[in-house]
Amino acid sequence: xxxxxxxxxxxxxxxxxxxxxxxxxxxxxxxxxxxxxxxxxxxxxxxxxxxxxxxxxxxxxxxxxxxxxxxxxxxxxxxxxxxxxxxxxxxxxxxxxxxxxxxxxxxxxxxxxxxxxxxxxxxxxxxxxxxxxxxxxxxxxxxxxxxxxxxxxxxxxxxxxxxxxxxxxxxxxxxxxxxxxxxxxxxxxxxxxxxxxxxxxxxxxxxxxxxxxxxxxxxxxxxxxxxxxxxxxxxxxxxxxxxxxxxxxxxxxxxxxxxxxxxxxxxxxxxxxxxxxxxxxxxxxxxxxxxxxxxxxxxxxxxxxxxxxxxxxxxxxxxxxxxxxxxxxxxxxxxxxxxxxxxxxxxxxxxxxxxxxxxxxxxxxxxxxxxxxxxxxxxxxxxxxxxxxxxxxxxxxxxxxxxxxxxxxxx
Amino acid sequence: xxxxxxxxxxxxxxxxxxxxxxxxxxxxxxxxxxxxxxxxxxxxxxxxxxxxxxxxxxxxxxxxxxxxxxxxxxxxxxxxxxxxxxxxxxxxxxxxxxxxxxxxxxxxxxxxxxxxxxxxxxxxxxxxxxxxxxxxxxxxxxxxxxxxxxxxxxxxxxxxxxxxxxxxxxxxxxxxxxxxxxxxxxxxxxxxxxxxxxxxxxxxxxxxxxxxxxxxxxxxxxxxxxxxxxx
Ligand SMILES: Nc1ncnc2c1ncn2[C@@H]1O[C@H](COP(=O)(O)OP(=O)(O)OP(=O)(O)O)[C@@H](O)[C@H]1O
Ligand SMILES: [Mg+2]
Numbered sequence: 001x002x003x004x005x006x007x008x009x010x011x012x013x014x015x016x017x018x019x020x021x022x023x024x025x026x027x028x029x030x031x032x033x034x035x036x037x038x039x040x041x042x043x044x045x046x047x048x049x050x051x052x053x054x055x056x057x058x059x060x061x062x063x064x065x066x067x068x069x070x071x072x073x074x075x076x077x078x079x080x081x082x083x084x085x086x087x088x089x090x091x092x093x094x095x096x097x098x099x100x101x102x103x104x105x106x107x108x109x110x111x112x113x114x115x116x117x118x119x120x121x122x123x124x125x126x127x128x129x130x131x132x133x134x135x136x137x138x139x140x141x142x143x144x145x146x147x148x149x150x151x152x153x154x155x156x157x158x159x160x161x162x163x164x165x166x167x168x169x170x171x172x173x174x175x176x177x178x179x180x181x182x183x184x185x186x187x188x189x190x191x192x193x194x195x196x197x198x199x200x201x202x203x204x205x206x207x208x209x210x211x212x213x214x215x216x217x218x219x220x221x222x223x224x225x226x227x228x229x230x231x232x233x234x235x236x237x238x239x240x241x242x243x244x245x246x247x248x249x250x251x252x253x254x255x256x257x258x259x260x261x262x263x264x265x266x267x268x269x270x271x272x273x274x275x276x277x278x279x280x281x282x283x284x285x286x287x288x289x290x291x292x293x294x295x296x297x298x299x300x301x302x303x304x305x306x307x308x309x310x311x312x313x314x315x316x317x318x319x320x321x322x323x324x325x326x327x328x329x330x331x332x333x334x335x336x337x338x339x340x341x342x343x344x345x346x347x348x349x350x351x352x353x354x355x356x357x358x359x360x361x362x363x364x365x366x367x368x369x370x371x372x373x374x375x376x377x378x379x380x381x382x383x384x385x386x387x388x389x390x391x392x393x394x395x396x397x398x399x400x401x402x403x404x405x406x407x408x409x410x411x
Numbered sequence: 412x413x414x415x416x417x418x419x420x421x422x423x424x425x426x427x428x429x430x431x432x433x434x435x436x437x438x439x440x441x442x443x444x445x446x447x448x449x450x451x452x453x454x455x456x457x458x459x460x461x462x463x464x465x466x467x468x469x470x471x472x473x474x475x476x477x478x479x480x481x482x483x484x485x486x487x488x489x490x491x492x493x494x495x496x497x498x499x500x501x502x503x504x505x506x507x508x509x510x511x512x513x514x515x516x517x518x519x520x521x522x523x524x525x526x527x528x529x530x531x532x533x534x535x536x537x538x539x540x541x542x543x544x545x546x547x548x549x550x551x552x553x554x555x556x557x558x559x560x561x562x563x564x565x566x567x568x569x570x571x572x573x574x575x576x577x578x579x580x581x582x583x584x585x586x587x588x589x590x591x592x593x594x595x596x597x598x599x600x601x602x603x604x605x606x607x608x609x610x611x612x613x614x615x616x617x618x619x620x621x622x623x624x625x626x627x628x629x630x631x632x633x634x635x636x637x638x639x640x641x642x
Contacts, residue, residue: 004533005526009515016514316510319471320524320572321499323492406472409506 006326009317010333013306021338024302028342028385031295033349035288036381040354040374042284046277048370050245053273055148055207056216057266058116058239059248060255062102064094065262099235102259106240109258111251114241116143119224119234122192125171125217127179134175134215136189138224141170147241150205150218156183157203159218166220170203174214191227199223208367292388295342300392303335307400314400315408324401331400335393336386343385347378416446417482419580419612420468424477427463427635437463439635440477447579450606450613451641452623455632461616462507464632465584468614469504470494482579499528503573507584507616510569513558517544517568520557525575536575543571546601548594562589570598574605581605583615587622599625 014021066089071082096102099117106115119138124131137144141162145151150159155173162168169189171181181187183201190196199219207213225234238259242251248265255263267274307314314327351373360369427438437460445451453461466472467479470486473494478487481501486494498504503524511520521540525531531539544550547567552560557568566589573581581602587595599622605611606627615626623629631638 005523005529008519008526009512009523012514012519312510313512313514316512317523318495319469319498319504319506319510321495321497321527323495325492326495326527406466406474409466409471409508409510 006330007333010330010337013310013313013330014334014337017306020302020306021341024299025338025342025345027295027298027302028339028389029345029349031292031388032343032346032381032385033353034291035384036347036350036377037353037357038284038288039377039381040350040371041357042280043374043377044369044371045280047372049273049277052207052209053266053270054245055153055209056212057269058147059242059245060240060251060263060265061269062096062106062238062240062255062259062261062263063236064096066094093230093234094236095230095234096236096238096259096261099233099238102238102261105258106238106255109255111242111244111247112240113243114143114147114239116140116147116239117221117235117237118144118239119221119228119230119236121224121227123217123227124190125175125179126188126190127181130179132175132178132214134172134217136169136217136219136224136227138219138221138227140221141218144218147239153205153207155204155206157201159203161202162218162220165200165202167197167199167223168202168220169199170205170218171201172213172216173204173206174210175217176201176204178214189227193228195227195229197223197227292384296388296392299335299338299342299389300396302338303331303393304396306334307331307396310400311403311408314403315405318403318405319409327403328397328401331397332390332393335389335397339386339389339393342389343382346385347382350378350381416448418444418480419447419449419482420445420614421480422468422477423479425464425467425479426476427460427467427472427474437635438467438475441635441637442477443630443637443640445580445612445614447612448606448610450602450627451615452626452629453614453616453632454618454623454629455638457618459632460635461632462584463635465582465614465616469502469582470498471504499524500576501579503576503578503581505566505569505573505581505583505586507588511557511565511572513556515557516554517549517557517560517564518553520568521572521575524572528576530576540571540575543574544568546574547571548597563591563594566590567594567598570601574601577609578611580612580614583613585616585618587617587619592621595619595622602626 068089069084069087071084103115103117106112116139121136121138122133123136124133141159145159157170159170162170179187181201183204185201186198187201188196188198222232225232228234240255242248245266249267252263252265317327354371354373357369358371362369421444423442425438425441429435429437441464455461467475478485480486481497486497518540521543522536525536525539541550541553544553547570549564549567552564557565566586570586587598590598602613602615603625606613617623629641631641
C-alpha cells in the first residue's frame with residue numbers, strides 16, 4: 001500500500017513511452033531467448049551424448065586392473081636395490097574373486113540402482129570365410145537390459161530369446177551386414193584363446209554408433225566363461241549404475257575400497273567425450289553471456305535516458321515530499337516491469353526456437369536435433385534475466401535518488 | 412503584533428551565496444517570523460532574492476548559513492528524506508514556474524502528494540482532489556493531461572496540489588503570475604479563507620499590488636535584505 005503511488009507513477013512513465021519500454025524489454029527478450037536456446041542446445045546435446053554413452057558404458061565399472069610385476073622384496077636392503085629387469089604385466093587372471101558377494105555388497109550401497117556382472121571376451125565372428133573381430137559380453141541379458149536398455153535398440157528378435165536359447169547371440173547390425181547374417185541364422189565365433197562355438201543369432205541391434213554396431217555382441221554369461229575355459233565363478237567386470245550419473249566420480253574411491261578392485265567412473269573412462277562436453281559448455285556459455293551483457297547494457301541505457309528526461313518529474317516529486325528511496329523505488333519498478341515483460345517474452349522466444357529446432361531431422365545416430373525444454377535452464381534463464389535487469393536499472397535509479405530538486409528548478 | 416499566536420516559521424540569519432558564475436551573496440542575513448494563520452505576502456524587485464529565500468523556507472535548498480525553524484523544530488541540518496517527509500505532510504508549494512508532471516492528468520497531479528501521504532483511501536483522495544480543483548474553477552480540466560492545458564490553468568492545478576494535504580504552511584512563488592484579475596481574486600479569497608477559517612499559514616511572493624494589499628501582512632525585500640517586515 002505504501003508504495004502503491006510509486007507503482008502508479010512507474011506504470012504511467014512506462015505507458016506514455018511505450019516504444020522505449022518495448023525496445024528495452026525486447027533487449028532482454030533477445031538476451032534471455034538466445035541464452036535459454038543456446039544452453040538448451042548444449043544440455044540437449046550433452047544429454048544425447050550421455051545417453052548414447054550409457055547404451056554401452058555403465059556409470060561405474062569395477063574390474064581387476066592389470067599390474068606390472070614388482071619385486072617381491074619391497075624394502076631396500078642396505079647397499080642393494082631389488083630390481084626386475086624389463087618387467088611385464090603379471091599374467092594373473094583378470095577375474096574378480098567371489099563376485100556374488102561383491103555384487104550383493106554393492107547392491108546394498110545407497111544410491112545404487114543397478115548392478116550387473118559380465119565377462120568380456122575378444123572374439124572373431126565368422127561366417128564361411130569372412131571373419132571380423134570384436135568383443136562379446138557374457139551377461140545376464142535381463143540385468144544387462146535393465147542397465148543399457150538393449151531392448152530399445154533391437155532391430156530384430158527379442159532379447160528374452162537369449163534366456164531360452166543357451167547358445168544364442170545378439171549381434172550388432174554392422175556384424176550382421178558384413179557377414180550377411182539374418183536372424184535365426186547360425187554363426188561361429190572363436191575366442192582369443194582359440195575356443196570355438198557355433199551360436200544362433202536370436203537378435204540384431206542397432207545403436208547407430210558404428211563402432212559398437214560393427215563389433216559388439218551379447219551372449220549368455222556361461223558361454224562367455226566357456227569361451228575363456230573358465231569356471232562359472234569367473235567374472236571380469238561388475239557394472240554399477242547409480243541414481244545421478246554425474247556424481248559417479250564421487251563413488252569410485254568408495255567402491256574401490258569396498259571391493260578391493262579398481263572402480264572406474266564413466267567420466268574417467270571417456271575423458272575425450274567429457275572434454276568435448278566441457279568445451280561446448282564454455283563456448284556456448286560465453287556466447288550467451290556476451291549477448292546477455294549487451295541486453296543489460298541496452299536496459300541500462302534506456303533507464304538512464306528515461307531518468308535524464310524525467311529530471312523535472314523527479315524534482316517535482318521530491319519537492320512534494322517523495323524521498324530518495326521513493327524515487328529509486330519508482331525507477332527500480334520501471335526496470336522490473338521491463339525485465340518481467342522482456343523475460344516472459346524471452347521464455348516464449350526460446351520455446352519457439354527450441355520447438356522448431358527439435359523438429360529438424362539430422363539423421364545418423366542423432367535423429368532429430370537433440371534439444372528439449374529443460375526446466376532448469378528456463379528457471380536459470382528467468383532468474384538471470386531478472387538479476388541482470390535489476391542490476392542494470394539499479395545504478396541509474398540510485399543516481400535518480402540523489403537528484404537535488406533545487407538544481408533542476410534553477411536551470 | 413499578535414504575540415499570543417504561535418510562531419509557525421522562524422528564520423535566523425539566513426545567508427545564501429551563489430558561486431556560479433561568480434560568488435554572489437543573494438541573501439544577507441535574513442531573520443523573520445511568521446505566525447500561524449498569517450497570510451504573508453513577500454514583495455520586492457526582480458532579482459532581490461525572493462525565490463532564493465522561498466527555496467530555503469521550503470526545506471528544498473539546504474545549502475545556506477543560518478537556521479530555519481518550522482513549528483519550533485529546527486529543520487536546518489536534517490536529512491533529505493526527513494525533510495521530504497516534512498514537505499509532504501506540512502508544506503504545500505507553488506513554484507514560480509508551475510511545475511506539473513506533464514504525462515499525468517491534472518487530477519493525478521493533485522492526487523500524487525496525497526497518495527504519497529497515504530492518509531486517505533484512493534477514492535477519498537480522488538474526491539478531495541476534485542474538490543480542490545472545483546475550488547479553483549478547473550474541475551472540468553481534471554482528466555486532461557497536465558501538459559495540454561493553458562498556463563493559467565496549470566498554475567491553478569499547482570495551487571490545488573499545494574492544498575491537497577491540508578498543509579500547515581502554503582508557500583507560493585508568484586502564484587497568480589499568469590492569472591487574470593478574476594482568477595487572482597479567487598486565489599486570494601481561497602488563501603484568506605484558509606488562513607482565517609483553518610489557521611493555515613500562507614507565504615506568497617507576489618508582484619501584484621492588489622494581491623499584496625489583500626494579504627494580512629506584506630514583507631518587502633531589497634537586494635537580499637528585508638526592507639520592512641510589514642508589521
Ligand atoms: N542558480 C543561480 N546561480 C547564480 N545566481 C543565481 C541563481 N539563482 C538566482 N541567482 C541570483 O540571485 C539573485 C536572486 O535571485 P532570485 O531568483 O531569488 O530573485 P527573485 O527575487 O525571485 O526574482 P524574480 O522576481 O525575478 O523571480 C539574482 O540576482 C540572481 O541573479
Ligand atoms: Mg523569483
